[in-house]
Amino acid sequence: MFGKMRTFLRSMLYPVINVINGFNGSNNKILSPYVSYSAMRGTNITVMNGTFIDRFSQINSYTYVGFNCFVTKANIGRYSSIANNISIGMGEHKLDRISTSSIFYAKPYDVLTEHECCIGNDCWIGVDSIIRRGVNIGDGAVIGANSFVNQDVPSFAIVAGSPARIIRYRYSPTQIKEITNLHWWDYGFKEARERIDYLESVIYFNRKH
Template sequence: MSILLNVLKRFILIIVSYVRYYKSIKGTGVRIKKSQIDGNNNIFNSNSFVLASKIYGNTTVNSNSIVINSTLSEFTKLGVNCAFANSTLGEFSYINDSSNVNNTKIGRFCSIGPGLKVGYGAHPVNFLSTSPLFYSSKPWFGFALTNKDEYEEHATTVIGNDVWIGANVFLMDGVTIGNGSIIAAGAVVTKDVPDYAIVGGVPAKIIKYRFVSDKIKEIQNLNWWDKDLEWLKKNAHLFQKDISISPIK
């Protein structure tokens, strides 16, 4: 009986979602619940699920992806088979297929490849045991040995602006990825990444910096990622040349 009831509730939610957001729904099985959908030109593809979230205009949530307790800013895209929870995605940023993101703040203009894993939680390495049975108040096995959390499992991860993350990258909880940095495919990032650094490996290490220090300061002073769309359109030529060998102007 409970299975049939759940199926009925799901069906009703699909119908309600279609009636409310039919202009944005581009497939079957889309469910949108307790969310604020703003602006125009949003696209929700088949079997996507949005719960307790805020979606701005010109946003795409692709098939079989879920968004829970999160914010997708304007001009953002979430790929196929993604899970995005307790997180924010800045304008003009996209996340590719099969990524799982939790408890993460992502800046503007980020390009994130498929298979990103972040927000899975950490375990204490200096406790007698790494098992959550001893430090977590959650009843992992039907009971808990403590009534309060003795260890922070899910520290917030911060990804800056204009960050490029390659395929199948794993980020440890709580790290900060600096503006303009590049994370090579397959990297396991366990420490903060400086602005404009290129890192790779397991664990990830700095390979080099994208620009010399004076050029990095020049870019940081420009702070272009905070400019409005009109400024970006007017100054698009600045982004279409090699600035390592010429001034930004």
């Protein structure tokens, strides 16, 4: 009963909070009442309706989280794009126990969410994908739609499938080094855009020649 009341109150308050965010400079747009506001660790964050994000997670600046996602004890970097119906870090039951039921755990939440998920900066997670608990996804990585990711993904890799496998890398090792050295995602939109424009001009020139 209390949980339903809290959700109802949040649904009433969040439009007001979003207006306040516009005035205080954070520009966060949180449309779901199931989001812990303490998880918002930056500015210009968008979270669409129906998404659940717990208070143990961290969502950083300029990141977008789509509709009907489930995020538990995960750290998501800056400028990342999370499509609809994504599950990140859902609880996992112990297979080495006599029973898989969490009712027998002394601290069910701690056991089910034992390892944190880490998603880097400028990652794109495709629709209907599942990111298993404890997985680390590097900067600039792309996860294809309907993927089940059960192991770490290197930076700038494109992976897809169930389980997900590396299809290719977005750039050459030299280009990846150039992009990583600039750390464009550490900056606000204007400065980041300038660095992206520079990198794209260099990479495009190298591809032509």
